[in-house]
Amino acid sequence: MKPTTRTDSDHGDHTPDRDCVIAGGGPAGMVLGYLLARAGLRVTVLEKHADFFRDFRGDTIHPSTIELLGELGLRERFLRLPLNRLQTMDAVIDGLRMTMVDFRTLPAPDRFLVLAPQWDFLNFLAEEAAALPNFELRLRTEATGLIVERGRVRGLRATTTTADGAAADTDPAAGTSTDVEIRATLTVAADGRTSALRDAAGLIPDESGVPIDVLWFSLPKPADPPPPTLAYLSPRGMVLTIDRGDRYQSGMVIRKGGAELFRAEGLPSLRQRIVDAAPVLRPVVDTLTDWDQVKLLSVQLNRLDRWYRPGFIAIGDAAHAMSPMFGVGVNYAIQDAVALSNAIAGHLAAGDAPSEVLAAVQRRREQPVRIMQRIQRGRTPGDLPHDHGRPNRTAVGDPPHAARRPGRPAARGEVHRHRAPSRARHHAGTERIGQRARVLKVGW
Numbered sequence: 001m002k003p004t005t006r007t008d009s010d011h012g013d014h015t016p017d018r019d020c021v022i023a024g025g026g027p028a029g030m031v032l033g034y035l036l037a038r039a040g041l042r043v044t045v046l047e048k049h050a051d052f053f054r055d056f057r058g059d060t061i062h063p064s065t066i067e068l069l070g071e072l073g074l075r076e077r078f079l080r081l082p083l084n085r086l087q088t089m090d091a092v093i094d095g096l097r098m099t100m101v102d103f104r105t106l107p108a109p110d111r112f113l114v115l116a117p118q119w120d121f122l123n124f125l126a127e128e129a130a131a132l133p134n135f136e137l138r139l140r141t142e143a144t145g146l147i148v149e150r151g152r153v154r155g156l157r158a159t160t161t162t163a164d165g166a167a168a169d170t171d172p173a174a175g176t177s178t179d180v181e182i183r184a185t186l187t188v189a190a191d192g193r194t195s196a197l198r199d200a201a202g203l204i205p206d207e208s209g210v211p212i213d214v215l216w217f218s219l220p221k222p223a224d225p226p227p228p229t230l231a232y233l234s235p236r237g238m239v240l241t242i243d244r245g246d247r248y249q250s251g252m253v254i255r256k257g258g259a260e261l262f263r264a265e266g267l268p269s270l271r272q273r274i275v276d277a278a279p280v281l282r283p284v285v286d287t288l289t290d291w292d293q294v295k296l297l298s299v300q301l302n303r304l305d306r307w308y309r310p311g312f313i314a315i316g317d318a319a320h321a322m323s324p325m326f327g328v329g330v331n332y333a334i335q336d337a338v339a340l341s342n343a344i345a346g347h348l349a350a351g352d353a354p355s356e357v358l359a360a361v362q363r364r365r366e367q368p369v370r371i372m373q374r375i376q377r378g379r380t381p382g383d384l385p386h387d388h389g390r391p392n393r394t395a396v397g398d399p400p401h402a403a404r405r406p407g408r409p410a411a412r413g414e415v416h417r418h419r420a421p422s423r424a425r426h427h428a429g430t431e432r433i434g435q436r437a438r439v440l441k442v443g444w
Helices: 027-038 063-072 074-079 120-132 198-199 260-266 266-276 328-349 356-377
Strands: 006-008 018-023 043-047 084-086 088-093 094-104 114-116 135-139 141-149 152-162 178-188 205-207 214-218 230-235 237-244 247-255 296-299 303-304 312-314 390-394 438-442
Touching: 018 027, 018 152, 018 328, 027 043, 027 120, 027 135, 027 328, 043 141, 043 178, 063 074, 063 328, 074 120, 114 237, 120 135, 120 205, 141 178, 141 198, 178 198, 178 328, 198 247, 198 312, 214 237, 214 260, 237 266, 247 266, 260 266, 303 356, 312 356, 328 356
Parallel strands: 006 141, 018 043, 018 178, 043 135, 088 230, 178 312
Antiparallel strands: 084 114, 088 094, 141 152, 152 178, 205 303, 214 247, 214 296, 230 237, 237 247, 390 438
């Protein structure tokens, strides 16, 4: 559906229905919705699908996000979900196992990375947010355009689909559709890399050329699996193996636009390429029997020059699409949500969303995004932090500065400690979440 912007001509004053309306029920949208509702604000999150179940989405939850959940009092409940904890990120390069990232160098207790299906993480957030009286989640509701009055975004228009039979559970277009308007002090586009609201706001991302795509598929683990391994790399190819308990979420990295060539060569050729790059998968690769099991991820790397308009801001993939490298997309989206909540909650409580505050959020988040995207592009070895081959100290958090001198305090003056929160209504703007920077040893 083509996004549209409606400009009201009556210039009448309308009372906002909500303090904030968020398009997109992904990690950025759900975390922001939870944080603002926790601050006592009226929040609506729109998700166009009937549920959160979509495979081959970001599963990687970094220590900084786990620490954030701890500050919110959600850590222990989250860690009871079915998930995998990794203390290191290993890769096998030409048969040699190497530890690329060692989370054991972080302060206790969050010295590990979590691999959890994204739908479990989003369902967890939805359940926690449902306990907050001002939070509303509307499923099967797709944002289609903006309401603009006197040059300011005053809310959004959306289409809600009522389920007519089982088909509507999987196809948002199935069922009876109703157009709705939701007015809000702040409208947030968290609707992903193909954001309709971003387009309606006239914000166009700058694309960075990325020479790869990924063929995603699921494989059972071998009977005698190796230690958790992020990737297998060799001159014969690169295969990702993300641990999901008894299975791998696997991906074959291919040349951009090369998917049709792989299809033309046939599944036997793809299976052989997988085994050539990752011999450990030989006993299980024959379970890949149909192209319906293979999904193409067209890798994008882009960023908006400007994230906001009066009354409107884009965050997460809508503001900056990240590549799958290092699995940072979910965590950078969440950090956007945290930064926005910390900056805007008090203003929303007063009925305002100042553009200068939205601009400050962009400035705060833009630096770590630029640094990571430059690393993901892999422009030159000099772009990566290094110390003559020794492990590096690279910050992970908000903002994750590219390199710190050993012994230098991290984010001085931004360490905030909180008591474990209750589910009661919090006064807007009194809590600042996720302010601690973390230091992580990364080996290159």
